[in-house]
Amino acid sequence: MSVSLVLLASACGGGDDGGGGSGDSTALEGRGPITFATGKDTSGNLKSQVDAWNAAHADEKVEVKELPESADQQRALMIQSAQSQSDAYSVLNLDVVWTAEFAANRWVVALPEDKFPDLGKLIPATVDTAKYRDKLYGVPVTSDGGLLYYRKDLLDKAGVQPPKTWTEMTAACLKVQALPESKGMSCYAGQFEKYEGLTVNFSEAINSAGGVVVGEDGKPNVDTPEALAGLTQLVNGFKTKAIPSAAITYKEEEGRRAFQEGKLLFHRNWPYVYALAGKTDGSSKINGKFAVAPLPGKDGPGVSTLGGHNYAISAFTKNKATAADFINFMASEERQKANVEKTSQAPTWAALYDDAGLQKQFPYLAPLKASIDTAKSRPKVVKYGDVSTAIQDAAYNALTLKTEPKQALTDLQTKLSSLITQ
Amino acid sequence: MSEASPAETRPGKTQRVRRHDEGTGRLAAVLLSPTLIVLALVVVYPILSALRESLYTSGQRVDEEGFIVQGSEFVGLDNYTAIFSGEVGDRFWNAFYNTTFFTVTCVTLETILGVAMALVMHKAFKGRGIVRASILVPWAIPTVVSALLWKWIFQADGAANALIGAEILWSTEGWQSVLSVIIADTWKTAPFIGLLVLAGLQTIPEEIYEAAKVDGASPWQQFVRITLPLVKPALLVAVLFRMLDTLRIFDLPFVLVGPGKESVETLSILAFLEARETRYGPAAAYATILFLYVAVVAFMFVKLLGADVIGEKSGKPSKPVKGKRGRGKSVDRPTDSAAVGVGSAVS
Numbered sequence: 001m002s003v004s005l006v007l008l009a010s011a012c013g014g015g016d017d018g019g020g021g022s023g024d025s026t027a028l029e030g031r032g033p034i035t036f037a038t039g040k041d042t043s044g045n046l047k048s049q050v051d052a053w054n055a056a057h058a059d060e061k062v063e064v065k066e067l068p069e070s071a072d073q074q075r076a077l078m079i080q081s082a083q084s085q086s087d088a089y090s091v092l093n094l095d096v097v098w099t100a101e102f103a104a105n106r107w108v109v110a111l112p113e114d115k116f117p118d119l120g121k122l123i124p125a126t127v128d129t130a131k132y133r134d135k136l137y138g139v140p141v142t143s144d145g146g147l148l149y150y151r152k153d154l155l156d157k158a159g160v161q162p163p164k165t166w167t168e169m170t171a172a173c174l175k176v177q178a179l180p181e182s183k184g185m186s187c188y189a190g191q192f193e194k195y196e197g198l199t200v201n202f203s204e205a206i207n208s209a210g211g212v213v214v215g216e217d218g219k220p221n222v223d224t225p226e227a228l229a230g231l232t233q234l235v236n237g238f239k240t241k242a243i244p245s246a247a248i249t250y251k252e253e254e255g256r257r258a259f260q261e262g263k264l265l266f267h268r269n270w271p272y273v274y275a276l277a278g279k280t281d282g283s284s285k286i287n288g289k290f291a292v293a294p295l296p297g298k299d300g301p302g303v304s305t306l307g308g309h310n311y312a313i314s315a316f317t318k319n320k321a322t323a324a325d326f327i328n329f330m331a332s333e334e335r336q337k338a339n340v341e342k343t344s345q346a347p348t349w350a351a352l353y354d355d356a357g358l359q360k361q362f363p364y365l366a367p368l369k370a371s372i373d374t375a376k377s378r379p380k381v382v383k384y385g386d387v388s389t390a391i392q393d394a395a396y397n398a399l400t401l402k403t404e405p406k407q408a409l410t411d412l413q414t415k416l417s418s419l420i421t422q
Numbered sequence: 423m424s425e426a427s428p429a430e431t432r433p434g435k436t437q438r439v440r441r442h443d444e445g446t447g448r449l450a451a452v453l454l455s456p457t458l459i460v461l462a463l464v465v466v467y468p469i470l471s472a473l474r475e476s477l478y479t480s481g482q483r484v485d486e487e488g489f490i491v492q493g494s495e496f497v498g499l500d501n502y503t504a505i506f507s508g509e510v511g512d513r514f515w516n517a518f519y520n521t522t523f524f525t526v527t528c529v530t531l532e533t534i535l536g537v538a539m540a541l542v543m544h545k546a547f548k549g550r551g552i553v554r555a556s557i558l559v560p561w562a563i564p565t566v567v568s569a570l571l572w573k574w575i576f577q578a579d580g581a582a583n584a585l586i587g588a589e590i591l592w593s594t595e596g597w598q599s600v601l602s603v604i605i606a607d608t609w610k611t612a613p614f615i616g617l618l619v620l621a622g623l624q625t626i627p628e629e630i631y632e633a634a635k636v637d638g639a640s641p642w643q644q645f646v647r648i649t650l651p652l653v654k655p656a657l658l659v660a661v662l663f664r665m666l667d668t669l670r671i672f673d674l675p676f677v678l679v680g681p682g683k684e685s686v687e688t689l690s691i692l693a694f695l696e697a698r699e700t701r702y703g704p705a706a707a708y709a710t711i712l713f714l715y716v717a718v719v720a721f722m723f724v725k726l727l728g729a730d731v732i733g734e735k736s737g738k739p740s741k742p743v744k745g746k747r748g749r750g751k752s753v754d755r756p757t758d759s760a761a762v763g764v765g766s767a768v769s
Contacts, residue, residue: 072698076698079700083700103488104484104488104489104490105481105489105490106489106490106492132488133487133488193593193680194680194681194682194683195680195681195682245589245591246578246579246589246591248591248594249577249578249591249592249593249594250578254577254578257579258579382484382488382490383699385698385699386699389682392682393682396595396682400594400595402595
């Protein structure tokens with residue numbers, strides 16, 4: 001029975017392959033009402049975006065299906081729906097790291113690039129996150145990159161420029177910490193709790209030192225001198241207390257609180273912190289005292305890890321042509337601009353970062369573009385969850401000084417090699 | 423019980439009455455069948471389905487073009503043998519140890535505290551209502567909420583560290599994360615044991631204590647010789663329920679300390695993590711092993727300590743046949759609740 005199942009599956013697969021290429025315009029057929037599955041809309045802006053579409057498309061209305069806030073639960077629901085081949089969700093709002101898994105399982109369809117005219121105007125690094133084995137499976141609608149938040153008031157006082165390298169950052173710390181105002185402050189913190197954020201921070205350290213986690217050829221290559229330099233930088237931070245020991249428990253919010261309470265000179269976090277740290281209602285002790293810069297690296301500017309979301313079309317929905325049009329609509333410059341203004345989510349449209357009006361409203365846009373331009377995707381692998389867990393294990397053991405960095409990387413290389421066999 | 427007494431008088435009566443009796447049996451079967459069908463659907467089917475699932479694997483191979491090979495494959499006991507070998511085996515035994523350790527430690531602490539709470543609540547004093555209500559508050563809070571609550575308390579800059587004036591990183595690997603889970607679990611569930619023991623305490627007639635006092639028994643002697651033996655049935659049920667609950671502990675370590683932490687990883691967490699990576703076969707295998715473990719523990723507990731789970735035995739020492747049937751049922755019952763436990767752990 002199992003043999004016949006496999007045969008059947010591969011027969012089906014063969015049929016699909018023939019139409020999976022970029023010249024495949026027949027795949028996106030069917031018009032009519034569709035649904036849009038996305039995480040909980042905390043900004044309240046999604047409704048107005050969808051209303052704008054619905055007003056112009058009476059016969060092709062979009063219904064929003066709000067999934068839970070937690071990314072894990074969103075992924076679980078989308079997978080459940082796909083495994084039962086249900087057409088409950090037409091357009092899926094996928095986290096960038098899920099692309100490979102959804103594509104490899106044929107849960108989302110390959111998209112012909114010529115059907116998405118704006119693709120060339122998006123930041124190339126974001127488009128890359130939507131590809132699996134050089135085929136396009138989604139359209140990036142929001143992006144995200146790491147930023148270095150720093151205490152401008154203290155740096156100015158000590159007469160130092162925002163650092164471009166780790167060495168400069170350490171030097172800046174020593175100078176600023178000599179000031180009486182910065183007594184008891186730690187130098188730097190990112191996200192080092194054992195969760196996805198650690199994968200992000202680890203990858204940034206490795207990439208910023210010139211290393212890779214998974215190379216262009218899709219093979220892990222983490223047991224290298226460059227990667228060792230990156231990981232050692234973080235481990236030394238903990239050893240010398242430049243990174244406070246409590247940072248091993250920091251996710252985004254814990255780190256943000258520490259920075260806002262004036263415990264950190266430098267802090268790596270996402271753009272969303274900018275608005276919160278600048279609040280004048282007393283929740284932030286540092287409003288008006290901080291600024292942002294691109295992440296520092298080993299010998300020059302650092303490399304951020306890309307976040308963000310891609311919109312993809314479920315393989316089981318009927319009205320794929322409408323779904324493609326809706327994605328184009330949401331990815332358009334006009335809609336993305338409206339979205340930045342309301343939610344301050346990083347857009348993928350390159351020109352928006354140079355928009356003078358937006359730059360005035362969001363002063364972090366210029367450094368954020370610099371960050372995203374050179375940013376790298378996390379490994380594009382089918383078993384992303386396992387790969388991320390392996391990275392977290394290795395990084396956590398090294399940061400808690402349980403394993404030597406060299407050993408941690410050798411172990412990780414072995415582990416990743418067995419996980420990424422395809 | 424009242425329905426038992428007419429049944430006793432029946433054997434001496436005529437054939438017609440016996441036929442009437444048989445009719446009652448058929449009627450009982452008809453009336454009970456909806457319940458049995460529901461039980462079969464929500465208990466038996468999920469167990470069998472999980473057993474079947476654990477013999478299959480799917481979606482783990484990728485073809486040359488990068489697509490997952492579809493369809494599930496029968497692999498026999500491979501999912502089980504994989505669990506016990508190599509690195510996965512180490513992880514499994516660690517989780518098995520953690521699960522057992524949490525169960526033994528937490529239930530012991532909860533029993534001691536719970537009995538103490540019950541004794542306090544049982545005493546007549548001013549403001550007893552408030553004390554009783556406040557002791558029960560932790561039990562009323564959902565586990566996930568209390569896990570979040572304790573997560574904030576145990577943060578690096580949280581209340582726990584402020585109180586002891588040190589910086590302990592509670593959610594990192596090590597004894598402190600184990601301790602934080604034990605504290606949170608004990609805080610939450612000791613009131614449950616307290617509540618059941620209190621119910622048991624209230625059935626003990628006051629005269630027994632008066633007689634003991636007249637005989638000159640010390641408070642300790644009264645506690646050991648009167649209170650403990652008489653609340654034993656209630657206490658054993660409470661402890662059994664707590665054991666079955668703690669064996670499938672999931673939310674507290676998962677939310678309070680986080681997934682992937684070796685020190686607090688339990689069998690339920692392992693099953694969940696496997697299912698999250700869409701490896702349903704191995705996940706079902708973990709869940710089945712946990713289910714068997716829970717069933718064995720429940721069976722041993724009932725056999726060795728004679729816990730009377732559904733109250734069948736008490737009050738009917740004169741009917742050995744009934745008593746035996748009662749014991750049989752009390753074995754079945756914890757297995758059922760264990761099944762529900764496994765089901766919820768997997769979902």
